[in-house]
Amino acid sequence: MTSIDQSGAAPATVSQFIELKASPIPALSKFEDKAEGFVWSVRFSLPSFRWLSFRVLIALTLPQSVFFFEIGEPTVNKILYATAITAAIAPAAAATSAEPLEQLSVTASRTEIPKAELGVSVSVLTRVDIERLGYASLLDVIRTLPGVSVSNNGGPGKVSAVYLRGESQFRTLVLLDGVNIADPANTQVAAQFQHIRARDIERVEVLRGPQGMMYGAGAGGVINIITRRANEPLEIEAAIEAGRHDTRQGSVRVAGKGERLHYAVDLAQHDSAGFNSRESDTDGERDGYYNQSASARLNFVASDALNLEAQLRHQDAETEFDSCYSGFLTSNxxxxxxxxxxxxxxxxYRQGQTDQEFAASRQEIDRDSLSEGVSSFAVNGRIDELNYLGHTTLAAGEFSWGAEFEQQGYRGSASALALDSIGVFGEWRGEFAGALFYTVGVRRDQLENEDHSTWRATLGYPMSLPDGGEFKLRGSVGTGFRAPSPFEVAYNLAEGVAPLGPERSRGIEVGAEYRRAQGLRAELVLFQQRVTDTIVYDYSLGTSGWGAYGQDDGESESSGAELSLAGALGAQLEWNFSGTWLDATDSSGEQRLLVPQRVFNLGLAHDLLDGRLTLGGNWQRVEDRISPPSNWGAASERLDDYSKLDLNARYRWSEALLLSLRGENVLNTDYREVAGYNTTGAALYAGFEVRL
Incomplete structure (x- = not known):
């Protein structure tokens, strides 16, 4: 397992990234009178990110759970940040220490695996987490996670981008109930995240880092969105919310779970007059947004071995915006x-110890941009997929395998193109002495212009501690790729430019996790990833004089650290913290545009009145972001750092009625995520939900 040093130095081994030592507790004098035992010291560092190293101290047998995180330059031992979690958390942890540790099943290997055994970085948000955050848009939900940042061009429904570890969203695969929802009609194939509502989401899983082996994804990773399932024979829900910017949204849900038949039907509508999205629009007119969606899901348990599933989803959205072209003039x-x-x-289908799934899906998008009521850019895109996945349990371990066929199609006013790809993969999952868990997998893809191979290896070492907690060391290394989009290929064909190959990415990460029932959860990850053969627009290519797409000879890099903390203070108050420190540069060594280098989130949820009232909030701090210029030809602009506070309250009046109140940007912070675009000021929304 190696990592390439950008400076050209010799490859680094894993031992240069992690140092693990054990020493008696008396070595730390402040703990001498507390208990006998050991303190584990784990130091992480990245050779090309020298200012950042972590040392994690964990006291194994103290009556209190003690952590110490030290960040600094090891040669001068300069401490930049430190935190200790001690007596305040001890009462909550002690109260729950007898409970078994929660085992989250995730889809890092496209099959359910206890999270304690995983060697990759996975963030999981459940329905409870989403409700406590109180956000209406899934964009606002996922921006609270480590390694995630978001940019938005002027309000709800406007163009938005999600960055995982600094990588653009066209390097990230987004699945909604197993369907790839990326927009193949776009310049680069990426999901239109701004149109996804949070209300009908049951679970979100974010796999960070290159995931080419299992999913055929790029350097960013995978965002897996799972909608709600029925838990009762009949569930009927209706919700309404209204607030600032003349915003009104409502939804209706009917679902049921029988012995063999499960179903769900969801209808939702969002309507907002919005606010003036563009700073250059001096008229001050508002740019509204309208979204209407419907979905249906049917699940039939034909037998103990066979399960059948069908789902439909439809969405229409209209978004007003500024600065389009009407002929040779701009218009708002x-x-x-x-x-x-x-x-x-x-x-x-399940037979013995073997599970198999066959799936077929189609996703289609139609987009049209109108300038003063006249169509200026109408496109259509579709993604057809056939998927096969198998998994079997053997005496020595578990093996997963699969095959995928995908066709991405693009049709515009002047060109049309369809690109086919076929991928096959396999992954072995095993363990040593029931203590050390590992996976090794490979994948081969046949793309339109060339074949491509990816691989991944992971290692997880969980340890049960005497205090009832669990500590884990883990690491992974893998590769990914991004195939050129149909638009990029079609554009180059029209310009007579040579075919494009895939972008290639590789990444390595090491992490440490601690968990003690619901009392305390901590995770620290260091990562480094690089992208080569980046597809870029080159004005020197092509026959028209306007340029075409080429591939960069350089290497872009993203290195950093992610810290996640969560716990409970007593039975009523829960808290969580996430921090991301990032150094994301392009192939010329310049900071990547729109990617903040530091993002912090602090969330609280307090239950009152025997759990009938829940007060919650999330504070976010964003630092060091550079934006493309708001005017063509100008220099890039460094945006101001900002902090934003969102609050919410939920009161259960009865079993059938829930009242809600939420405030966005309650301190009315004046901030920007993209130069030239406005953001909302303080906004208040109130609503209610009826469940029958």
């Missing part, structure tokens, strides 16, 4: 029309 009378529909059929 601009409208984007967006329609997305998808269908998926799947069958799961």
């Amino acid at each position: 009378d601009c409208l984007d029309l967006f329609t997305q529909q998808s269908v998926r059929l799947a069958a799961q």
